Amino acid sequence: MVQPTVPRQLVVVGGGMVARRLVDALRSRDVAGQWAVTLLCEEPRAPYDRVALTSYFTGRDPDDLALGGQELWDDPLVTLRRGVAATSVDRDGHTVSTSDGRVLPYDSLVLATGSYAAVPPVPGKDLRGAFVYRTIDDVAGLRSYVENLRTEVDRPLRGAVVGGGLLGLEAAGALTALDVHTTVVEFAPRLMPLQVDEGGGEALRRLIEALGVTVRTGTATAKIVGRLGRVSRMEFAEGAPLDVDVVVFAVGVRPRDELARESGLEVGERGGVVVDDTCATSDPAVWAVGEVACIGGRTLGLVAPGYTMAEIVADRLLGGEGTFPGADLSTKLKLLGVDVASFGDAFAAEPGGLEVVISDPVAGVYKKLVMSDDARTLRGGILVGDASAYAALRPMVGRALGGDPAAYLLPEGAAPAPAGDLPDDAAVCSCNNVTAGAIRCSVTDAGCTDLAGVKACTRAGTSCGSCLPLVKRLVTTELEKSGIEVSSALCEHFELSRAQLFDVVRVQGLTTFSEIIAKHGTGRGCDICKPVIGSILASLGTGHILEGERASLQDTNDHVMANLQKDGSYSVVPRIPGGEVTPEGLIAIGEVAKDFGLYTKITGGQRIDLFGARIEQLPKIWKRLVDAGFESGHAYGKSLRTVKSCVGSTWCRYGVQDSVGLAIALELRYRGLRSPHKLKLGVSGCARECAEARGKDVGVIATDQGWNLYVGGNGGFTPRHAQLLAEDLDTETLVRTIDRFLMYYVRTADRLQRTAAWVEDHEGGLDAIRAVVLDDSLGIGADLDLAMAGHVDGYEDEWAAALDDPETLRRFGSFVNAPDQPDDTLAYVSERGQPRPATESERADSGVLIAGTTLEVRR
């Protein structure tokens, strides 16, 4: 395409993050090629992520700090001049002179020169070993100085950081990472005086001191004493001097406005090029953006408002009307591993504000919300030690919070997610100024289908990343709402979800897989849908899990009623209800283990697991166990596993109810109940909760008046505490409530969905479930009761039944043409007096193998 005109010349002075954003924004919008851009970058490298500078100390390469891709610098309309500074500006001639002796003409000039690190005028500030903290070169110089010094002196190194603000704590983190014992010296009476209040500063001090950093607040540095030209001691206006090997000044930044001053542009009282809300200086051909700009009477040291200014200038250069909306000075940082966030009117400067404060010195947490005088509207806040609520709270500044503000300050997960009803104009990503509406739009209009796509499309979450949890929630909500259906189909063979399938099987009284797939599915099933249908048929009490065609539906664990282990052998778990077992029972299990050479281990569910059984041994092992009075423990099934109990009032000095008795009754009642996922129960005899019942799907805790019932707990990958469903129930009501809860779960949960996720996903949550099982809000109570009664009456021990059926037993042959021949590839070695599978190298050296599980049965 032919350019309509010769492009106009834009010169950008400065090579920081804001300068890059300006070039990026201009080039992505200037499709007609109206502007050619020259970027003068004083540092010998392209713009980099200065915010992440400290990560340079944790092993990151300078290249890792690159911002975006190289493509921008390959653009023919963009010229990047590295290592070249602007030396003067001729505003009448519209030219810039550069340090390499050139004179560049401009149609528009943008000053993006940023700041330099301020150094207080203390004696000794120019000694070797005194540094500032601003550029990659500063940081690299500091690192090599420390590393060289370490080779010279044979003692731990000591350092000081002058300045306890944001940058100072960054620098302290860098020194600590270099293994330097660090003291932070702050003139103000607290750390981070600009961001946090006194309480927050105290919390921060405790957290930082716990990391081995010494903090001296309210301290003015008087001078730095040198020895052989290098820093060696600091002296203060008051208090003891401090021996140091290195000093970092981090007392703040000053705008680099020399070019503007020399060329006669207006500058602010405390420095900075004065601009209006369009970022224009007093010369209409010259703009200023970022830290060098004095906007609304002050300079701003954060990257987010700088980005906003860059966007405005890009917009104005192309004839747009953008204006600066005012700066969001919110910050969230991880300094020395400590979360600190401050947002909105953090100091309650606006009259009539109410402060809600939670201060927990033990947990190392300080949180404050500033609310309007009616406690409805959020004005700002400070979070120290745990800033997880920041992403949800910051966009709510100036809006009604809804509910008790204190609830937002409670730890982990307790804060409700306002993402669903966040207004479209709420800024979610303040670094890149992305609103909730823009994120929703990227899903609905731009067709993004995941978080990565939305990040690429909107830039949300690409700078500091603190808003990512919120972005993710918005994306998920929007995906679910819009056409992109989150399919509930079970697999390629069934369009129905598990709950729907359960209903049609139950209502139509279907009893075989062939019938079900012919009526409601396609093909011949798979390892997803077959076990689900096997489980549904079992839940509905339609006979033995291995009866007829049903056997082909079962996963190998259910198929041989044992648990497959890594080498192809199985483990066997007899049921020990409530964890109560007689000495005779223990002896019987021990003898079986001994005779078959099995490895034995106590499980977390208070029973005994026997490992290393070959498939053809399983019936022989179970014959012995059944004869000794044991039955299947269903450790292999998606079904009730155990009801764990403490010893309860029978023996315990503190127990108030018979927890063992109840646990046994519950385990015998629900044994064999097939469910969408495994089920674990627990019963504790008093509030001390020794049975860890709240970590179970159903937990019962004894009270003086009866039983408290908790539901929806689990351990595993995402541990959950069970929530209180009902209090002080008598035993009969308790059992009926558990009956209904379990049966309702079995009927309506998704495949492999444990009770915690089911409760969470259930419309109306726990309250709605409580209404169903206690108040019979759906009118299905009697039906659920009947179904459970059917299960209890229909129970038979799967293993005893299998031993009586020669057809079932035939499946346990090792080989169809040699049913008693052991798999000779199984190999074991002895460890701590028991067999375990041999490793690959042990197999190669067959001398270490032991007989393992090949011993014959005695008797």
Next chain:
Amino acid sequence: MSVEVSAEVAAAAALTWHEVCVLADLSPERGAAALLDGVQVALFRTHDDQVYAVQQLDPYSAANVMSRGIVGSRGDVPTVASPMYKQVFDLRTGECLDAVGKEPKPLQSYAVTVVDGVVSVGLPAPGPPGGAT
């Protein structure tokens, strides 16, 4: 009972045929292990009474368990899913259809005939390694 022979495998010379069992010994839509001259083979009978044979060794867990997997279909392809880590294989060719995030590793497949209800499996004759199929 029809005779089912994979054409290309039958064409390959030098198969040693082993009579294994009768069809009735195999449960429909389920596998069974067989031991042929020290080689462990997994046999599968599908709902239409076709019989397939693949190696019993699960290439992902190195355990001899393939016959204990769940038999099913993907489109028209008869499949078995490893009982260990759930990789899915084409019963006809042994091709790995779903490696569950791992490198796909195929199963060795074997020729099967069913004549008068007797199931036979053709093993490649002992020869240079890798000479099969």
